[in-house]
Amino acid sequence: MDEYTPALAIAVAAELAGMHPQTLRQYDRLGLVSPTRTSGRSRRYCMRDVMQLREIAALSAQGLNLEGIKRILDLENRVSELSSRVHELEAALADELLSRPGRRVFAAGSAGEVISLKAGTRTERADQVVVWRPFTRRDNQLPR
Template identity: 35%
Template sequence: MTDTLSIGEVARRAGVATSTVRYYDRLGLVPVVDRDGTGRRYDDSALRRLTVIRSFQHAGFSLDEIKELLDGAGRWQHLAREKREQLSARIQELVTAQELIDAALACGCEDLEGCPAHEERSSCP
């Protein structure tokens, strides 16, 4: 088979350990396109999958959720909508935290906990 990559090359390009690629292979997350005398062989779709998996993991998705989303079968759209709502809520939490930090930094307070920005962002001494 042409244009395939070894497990080491896929892992290196994706920035993960080969053991991670093997684990995802066992879970059915990253498909092997061929096995030759030197081991597993992958195509470019494995790199795309690993990128998506890592992104979803960083966003807090479980591997079971990621598998359901990537398989495209069953209730993936329902799950995607649920996860999107959760991500939107988390983004808002992060924006609120960032705004509090920005207000406290602009205020010039000695410590974060005593900053009036926590009570009302617009009123600093």
């Protein structure tokens, strides 16, 4: 179950949001929070709806009217959608750049030299183990 799973009845959502159920019905009519509906037409709220109801209460307490709150919520939702789209496009661009034929990647070798690699390949890792033993303070010799 995630924050978008519609599992809460109106009474539970109202209690979690600290509001009266009639207030939630009014917000639904105004389009501030739109819960999903069951086949019997009862409202089902998700935790994201409850968080949005709390945000509405906070904005209302700051003196904003419901029309102003609706505008703010619409803009916040639009910013979230656009941000998600930007991340999708960045990932698609990165995938495209890596999959181009003939694309070359460079890495540093163990001695600091430049190694040319084909796209999608990795350098071989060394399988050596290095053990570190501290010097003793008294005689600057390795402990036995």
